[in-house]
């Protein structure tokens with residue numbers, strides 16, 4: 076009997092208990108959901124990534140830096156970002172907290188590395204300065220830490236934190252080396268910034284795969300109003316990491332036109348573009364857009380600075396090139412031409428008009444043994460210089476074999492970074508000897 080009574084009663088008790096538990100869970104869930112929809116309130120203790128309050132993207136959480144018997148308080152929030160995005164971190168708090176630092180706000184990667192780190196002053200209480208910073212994140216988990224100290228007027232005050240994420244093609248830190256470069260397909264625009272943790276410099280590397288030899292177009296755009304000093308350094312590296320081109324981009328070159336006009340060339344294959352900035356510059360924390368294009372063609376392939384590394388130039392073929400190189404003050408481009416028999420050559424060399432009244436290029440011809448046969452200095456506005464008629468009229472006799480044409484330019488000249496074209500042909504090809 077006792078056993079029967081027991082077994083008869085027990086299931087009812089269990090069922091009632093279960094109902095109560097389920098109801099509680101249901102109510103708690105309801106309560107949590109409605110809190111999410113409006114605003115959330117932090118739940119101490121949230122002083123580590125492990126105990127972080129989970130805050131959905133776009134949801135505002137109210138918190139406060141204050142802990143009894145402690146001189147500091149760290150509030151960690153975990154935010155799950157569904158795709159690579161530009162972040163908007165909005166921290167608002169009451170006015171009247173002075174001009175000194177009110178809060179420290181740090182963004183951590185899921186792995187706990189410092190991605191961004193800001194000191195927020197008391198008079199930045201409306202949140203606009205912080206949310207205007209160009210911050211980016213790869214998809215996945217990140218942590219935001221709001222930190223305060225008992226010695227600050229912000230201690231015990233309520234703050235509101237909202238993290239927004241706008242999906243897009245953005246850089247993904249840490250991209251500070253060729254090994255960790257962001258892949259950037261040709262013609263794709265990436266949005267990024269030079270801004271990083273508690274460091275004074277940020278280098279953003281992009282890996283670009285170029286399907287064939289061609290002329291590069293590097294287009295870097297950024298906001299106006301960043302002054303006339305250097306805003307960014309842009310460096311192009313070969314796949315082996317050698318500096319091919321290197322530029323200082325001034326704040327007033329923000330429309331990208333100047334850099335894009337530079338005659339830069341690349342052999343097919345991998346190259347890297349690095350955009351570098353410093354915390355001391357007005358460009359720090361500003362968004363930039365980078366697009367790299369490539370136009371296939373017969374172009375020089377640096378480094379072609381000696382007879383040993385000369386680009387082979389078949390007779391009758393026109394190559395496009397420039398005197399422009401890394402952080403060097405001069406560039407020599409050697410071209411090797413195979414000549415079947417001693418002959419007269421016509422050299423067709425053209426460059427843009429308007430390069431002034433000083434030396435623009437030197438064009439030299441070498442024998443297969445490397446001895447100088449001819450040397451010509453071309454003046455920018457010299458008669459027939461830019462359009463090539465003067466040089467085409469010179470009598471150039473070369474022996475049979477692998478002869479060399481060298482084009483030399485200097486960074487001090489207006490010709491630096493301009494495109495030139497070069498071809499060579501037998502003198503009698505146009506007018507056969509009789």
Ligand SMILES: [Ca+2]
Nearest residue numbers: 268269270279
């Ligand atoms: Ca960056």
Ligand SMILES: [Ca+2]
Nearest residue numbers: 250251278279
């Ligand atoms: Ca970087």
Ligand SMILES: [Ca+2]
Nearest residue numbers: 397398399408
């Ligand atoms: Ca060159």
Ligand SMILES: [Ca+2]
Nearest residue numbers: 379380407408
């Ligand atoms: Ca060269």
